Each structure stands twice: as structure tokens, then as C-alpha cells.
Amino acid sequence: MRFLVRRLGFLLVALWAALTLNFFIPRLMPGNPAEAMMARFRGHVNPSALSALEAAFGIGKHQSLISAYFQYLGNTLHGNLGISISYFPIPVSTMIMRALPWSLGLVGLSTVIGFLVGTAVGAVSAWRRGGKLDAVLPPTFIVISAFPYFWVGLLAIRLFAVTLNWFPILGGYSETAVEMWSWSFVGDVLMHAILPAFTIVITSIGGWILTMRNNMITVVAEDYVKMARAKGLTPQRILWQYAGRNAMLPSLTGFAMSLGFVISGAILVEYVFNYPGLGFMLLQAVQNEDYPLMQALFLLITVAVLLAIFVSDIVTAVLDPRTRVRS
Amino acid sequence: MRRLRPLARALAGAYRFLRRDKKAMAGSIILFILLVIAAFPNWFAPDNPAAENFRAGVGPSWHHLLGTTSLGQDVFSQLIVGTRQSVMIALIVGFFCTIMSVGIGVTAAYMGGLIDDSLSLLTDVILVIPTFPLIIVITAYVHGASFWLLVAVLVFTGWSYGARQLRVQALSLRNRDYLLAAKARGESSWYVITVELIPPMTSLIVANFLSAALYAVLAASALQFIGLGNINTESWGTMLYWAQSDEALQTGLPLWALAPGVAIAILGSALALLNYAFDEVSNPALRPVSEKKMKKRMRKMKAVA
Numbered sequence: 001m002r003f004l005v006r007r008l009g010f011l012l013v014a015l016w017a018a019l020t021l022n023f024f025i026p027r028l029m030p031g032n033p034a035e036a037m038m039a040r041f042r043g044h045v046n047p048s049a050l051s052a053l054e055a056a057f058g059i060g061k062h063q064s065l066i067s068a069y070f071q072y073l074g075n076t077l078h079g080n081l082g083i084s085i086s087y088f089p090i091p092v093s094t095m096i097m098r099a100l101p102w103s104l105g106l107v108g109l110s111t112v113i114g115f116l117v118g119t120a121v122g123a124v125s126a127w128r129r130g131g132k133l134d135a136v137l138p139p140t141f142i143v144i145s146a147f148p149y150f151w152v153g154l155l156a157i158r159l160f161a162v163t164l165n166w167f168p169i170l171g172g173y174s175e176t177a178v179e180m181w182s183w184s185f186v187g188d189v190l191m192h193a194i195l196p197a198f199t200i201v202i203t204s205i206g207g208w209i210l211t212m213r214n215n216m217i218t219v220v221a222e223d224y225v226k227m228a229r230a231k232g233l234t235p236q237r238i239l240w241q242y243a244g245r246n247a248m249l250p251s252l253t254g255f256a257m258s259l260g261f262v263i264s265g266a267i268l269v270e271y272v273f274n275y276p277g278l279g280f281m282l283l284q285a286v287q288n289e290d291y292p293l294m295q296a297l298f299l300l301i302t303v304a305v306l307l308a309i310f311v312s313d314i315v316t317a318v319l320d321p322r323t324r325v326r327s
Numbered sequence: 328m329r330r331l332r333p334l335a336r337a338l339a340g341a342y343r344f345l346r347r348d349k350k351a352m353a354g355s356i357i358l359f360i361l362l363v364i365a366a367f368p369n370w371f372a373p374d375n376p377a378a379e380n381f382r383a384g385v386g387p388s389w390h391h392l393l394g395t396t397s398l399g400q401d402v403f404s405q406l407i408v409g410t411r412q413s414v415m416i417a418l419i420v421g422f423f424c425t426i427m428s429v430g431i432g433v434t435a436a437y438m439g440g441l442i443d444d445s446l447s448l449l450t451d452v453i454l455v456i457p458t459f460p461l462i463i464v465i466t467a468y469v470h471g472a473s474f475w476l477l478v479a480v481l482v483f484t485g486w487s488y489g490a491r492q493l494r495v496q497a498l499s500l501r502n503r504d505y506l507l508a509a510k511a512r513g514e515s516s517w518y519v520i521t522v523e524l525i526p527p528m529t530s531l532i533v534a535n536f537l538s539a540a541l542y543a544v545l546a547a548s549a550l551q552f553i554g555l556g557n558i559n560t561e562s563w564g565t566m567l568y569w570a571q572s573d574e575a576l577q578t579g580l581p582l583w584a585l586a587p588g589v590a591i592a593i594l595g596s597a598l599a600l601l602n603y604a605f606d607e608v609s610n611p612a613l614r615p616v617s618e619k620k621m622k623k624r625m626r627k628m629k630a631v632a
Contacts, residue, residue, distance in 0.1 A: 010451065017452045021461065026468055139350065142603055146541060146595030148548055151567065151588035158581065214606075264459025268549055282460065283553055286467040298464045305457045 007313045011306055018302040022295050023072050027065070076299070084285075084293045092296040095281065100300075103277030106193055107266045110200035111259070117201070118208025119251055123244045125209070126216030127235075138209050145206030149265040153199045153272035160195060167195045170274040196273045204262050208251065215247040249320045255312045259305055344608070354600035361594055364407060365414040371407045402583050405566055406590055412562035413594060416478065416547045421540030423482040428489030428535055429525065435490075436497035437520055443494075450490045458484035462546060466555040473557060477550065481543045489535035496528050530608040537602040541595055548591050563587035 084092050121141075125134035144152075161169040173188050219225065220243050228238045267279030274280060278297055285294040345352045364371055435446035465480050466472040472480070500506065501524075509523045525532070550556050551564025554572075558565050570584035 010448075013448065014452045014455050018456050021456070022464075025465055139600075139603070142599050143592075143596040146545070146599040147592040148545055148552070148588060148595070150549060150552055151591065154571070154584060154588070210603075259457075263457050264546075264549075267459060267463070268553070271553060282463060286463060286553075286555070289467075291467075294464060294467060298460045301457055301460045306455060309455055 003317055004314070007310060011310050014306050015303065018299065018306075019073060019076060020069075022299055023069055026291065026295075084290055087290075087293075092293050095293060096278070096296060096300055099276060099278045099281045102275060103266065103270070103279065106196055106270070106275060106277060107200070107262060109193070110197040110204070110266075111262050113197070114201045114204045114262075115208055115251070115255070118205040119212045119244075119248060121205075122209040122212025123216050123239065123247065126213045126220065126247075127239050127243070129217065134213075138206075138213055141202075141206035141209050143206075145203055147203060148268075149199065149203050150268035150272045152203055153196070153269050156195050156199050157272070168192050171276065192275075196269050196275050199269050199272075200262065200265055203265060211251050212247060215250050216243060219243045219247040249316060252312055252316045252319070255309075259308055263301060263305060344604075348604045348607070350600045351604035354597045354604065357593060357597035358601070361410060361414055361597070365411040368408045368411060375404065402566075402586060405561060406563070406586050408561045409563045409566055409587065410590070412474070412560060413544055413548065413564075413591065416474075416481070417540040417544045417594065417598065419478050420481045420485060420543035420547075421536045423478070424486045424489060424539035424543075425532060425536045427482065427486035428493055428539075429532060431486070432490035432493030433497045433520060433524060433528075436494045436501055437516070437524065439501075447491075447494065450487045450494070453484070454487040454491060459546065459549070462550060463553075463555065466550060472550070472555060474560070477547055477556060481546055485539050485542050485546075489539060492535065493528065493531060496531050497524060500524060500527060530605050534602055534605040537598050537605065541598040541602065544591060544595055544598070548587075563590050 079093060084090050084095050087095055118141075121133075121137055125131070125138055128134055157169055161167050168191060171192060173185065173192055222243075225238060225243050228242045233242070263279075266277070267282060269275070270277045270279035271283045278301060282294060282297040282301075285291075285297060345355060431446050431450060435443045435450070462480050462484060466476070469476060506519060506523055509519050514523075547556070548562070548564035548567065551558070551562055552567045552571065554568050556562070556564060556568075558568055564587075566587040567584060570580070570587070573580075
């Protein structure tokens, strides 16, 4: 219980830090971009949009920075994120809700696949240490994980979509498709998701392999594994049900760290593939100078990552009593 | 002469390490070549990278090893001249990240108490806030981030992972006898930290430098690729930006887009390979087991028995 409270407290502090960064960045950058933006929009945008902007950024009302800060915190906590400039007058929250499922699907799926495959490869290569698999797979994927995500995406498009024509080039679904729950639409969406997901998996898998391999090497040397061998259990059973289960725990904790990498990779992959998720929308907002949308997206991505970390903390604590005791 | 001895010993140690470890060897050779290119690009680049002197969109030939861009610039020269910025970003960001990681991580572990709690909290908060979206937001407000702004942003977002690792390592060393002895001798905290505590962590610190440098290379090139860097400088990321916006892959100029990506990948892999090797140094359990050594060890054990 104390553990839960601590983690919850950390979640709140991190959220507050993200909100504060989000508030101060546009104000502290050289040239005060928030003021500059307002000056540019005066006269171009209609008055109601302008006041919505002023509310979102808390400026133009001759109030102090501190009171603007608290007003901003209040607005955000009430889910009042302002109105998108480039898609005026659609509220930012509506725009985000349209993009959210695409990103959740793509990032969620490729993270799970990357975790499972990477952990399995890491476990087996540590189990047969010095074997052929161990000599080839971990170094290969570590080199691949040093490739730029977006560039791997570009190559994948060139090879599998343009040259071989196996998959569609861009987007989350065909322009002719009707958005509804039919088999053909779901199939269409899946076809569009395969290449971006493949790109994320292949570039993120190296991290999972390395973490699992390192943990597994430590765990295999433990006495209870020797005991299991002495009992004459089958190697398969020892590998997965004895050593593997324990070696996986630090990977779950490491999940928190790697999620940030996966998200940043996913932003670029979505950009390269014009995939209609949050990352693509974020970069479009940057290009259109749609600052309210951009800030809200940053906030949402942060909240999503923090929640995922919180969940992985809880799961680790449930699975591994040691983490509960230590805290 | 005597002053030089530790340096000579360190060099000899590095040499032995490189000879033993093929991954480290490959990584350092690549890194060395790139450093030379970055330091003296004029030795290698045949043409001015920005000059639009040539026929546009020509394939590879003896005159243009990697062809020309759709504006008639020599791709190979751009690649060579662009090396400097990527290498510099890697080294400078890696250096400052390491300074911050060591400073904050080791101070937290050594001081303990409230200082440790607050520094650890700061580290963890920076660690969990997704860095790349944050970098995008910061650079979006300044149109065309300059080199030093890019460095500042990457350092601000890149130090926390290392700080956390180093804190854990320093914690495990803090109560060793030799440290307690130094304290009992009445040495200052500064002396204990710099002379007794940090040297045993060298390999972990180097590993941290390498992963921060790798992070910087990938993040900077990604930012430049999406047009958030200064698009008028020569770097691999900006090359990719122009190649993508002129649809190099679709218009029959694949080398223009492929070459800078390969270059980033080569620099990245060199750093990753070295990092992998240093992981094995700082954690002996991970070192590859050679059959020869195992046999030797077995013989020894038999002899003892």
C-alpha cells in the first residue's frame, strides 16, 4: 500500500513537472514566442478564436505570470485545452480523440510484439551463450537499433511498397474505404499498419534483447537454476518457467525507460508513413504553427507515457515481492 | 617522466582491450575514420557542397561518386562536409551529458539524505517525460534551431538515464572500506569523490558517454529531418530533409536519401558497438566466455583438487 502511494505521488509530481514545462517553454524561449504568435494572429483570426487562444496561453489580459500559470493549470485540469488554429473552430480535444486510437493501436501492438520477440531471443541467446544464435542476433539488432527510425521507414516504403508493391505506401486506410466495422475495412487498416509496425519493431527490438540477455546471464548462474537442473527438469522448462520468468522482471521495469524511445520512434514513423496518429498530428501542428494543438499533444503523450509507467510499476510490484519490500 | 606513467598504462590497457574485443576494435576504427573526416573535410570533399554547379539529378559516376541532387549539388561532397556536424553533436552532447550525469548521480549517492531524495526525484522526473516530443515542442518555437540550442536541448533531455545508473553504482561503492579509510584520514569530500569514488566507475562512465552520444546523433538527425534544425547548414539530417522534400526516393535519386542515412547508421553503430563492449567491461558476468579460457580454468581447478 505504501508502495502504491509513493508511485502515485511520483506520478503526480511528474505530471506537474510536465504541465509546468508546457507552460513556461513558450514564454521563456528567446523572443517570447507566445506573444509573437498572438501578435501574428491578431487581425487574421476572428475575435472568438483570439480570446480562446488568450485563454489557452493565459496572456493578453495584463495579468502576472503567476496568476496566468494557475489559470492555465486550472484550465488544463478541466480538460479545457483550447481551440485548434489550423482546424478552427474544432476544439483541440476533439482533434486528439480522432488521432488517439490510431497511435494506441500502432504503438501498443508493436511494443507488445517487440517485447515478446526481443525477450524470447534474449532469453534463448543467453541460454545458449556463445552459440551461433548468440553470436549473430544480439549484435545484429544492436547495430540496427542505432539506425535512424525514420530512415528505416523510408527504406521499408521504398522496398516493400514502391518496388515490390506488397503494401500501401501511406496513410492509415485507403481513401476509398468507408470507416466502419466491416471485415474489408479492418483488413485495409491492418495492411496499412504492417509496414509502420514492422519499422518500429525492428528498430526497438535490440534494446529488449540486450536487457533480457544480460538479466538471463545473471539468473542462469543462480543456485535455484542449478537445483532445477540437478532435479533433471527438461531444459525447456528451466529456460522458460524457472530462469526466464525471473529474468523478465527487470525488463518490465525497463519498459518505463524504453517507452519513451518507442514513442519518439513512433512519432517519426507516423510522419514518414503519414499515419493518422498523434505523432503525425504533432508534426503537422508544428508545421502549421498550431501551438495550442501542439502543446495539448505533448501533454497527452506525456500523460500516456506516465500512466503506462505507473501501470508497469504496479505490475512489477505484483509479480516481484522484492520491489515491494525494498521501497 | 613519472607523470606520464599512468597515461602510458591507460593507453596500454586500452590497446589490450581493443585487441581482445573485436566489437570494440571495429567501433573505434570507424569512429577514428569519421573523426579524421570531420576534422579535415577539405581533404576528402571534391566540390563545394552548397554550390549548384552541376547537372541536376545525375546518377553515380566517376565525377560524382554518389550522383548529384535535384539542384545540381554533389552528394558525396555534402556527405563529407556534413560529417563534422553529426560528429560534433555526438561528442559535445555526450561530453556535457556525462558531466551532468556524473555530477548529479555521484553527488546524490555520496551526500545521501534530503539531497539524494531531491536529486533522485529530479532525475526520475526528467527520465519519464518523453524527451523527443519535448524537444519538438522546444525547437518548434524557434524557427530553425541553431547548433548550440540543439546541444542545450539534447543535454537537458539526455543526462537523466546516466545519472540514475551512476547513482546506483556509486551507492554500491559508498560504504566500501577504502572509501571509509579515506574519510577517516580526514580527506575532503572533493578528494574522496574525484580520486577514490569516480575512477572505479570509469567504464560505466564511458558507456554512458557513448549512449548519450548515440542518443544525440539519432535525435539531432531526426530533428533536422523533420525540418526543425537549421535547414541551411550542412549535416546528414538536413540532407535527408532536402532529399525527402524533393522526393529523392520517388524520382530516381535514391542515393541522395540513402547515403546520409547509411552515414548516420555507421556512426550510430560504431557508438553502439563500443557501448556493447564497455558494458562487458563494467559487468564482467557479460564477458564472452572463450573455450580456451574455460579449459584453462578447468585445469586449474583440477590441479587444486
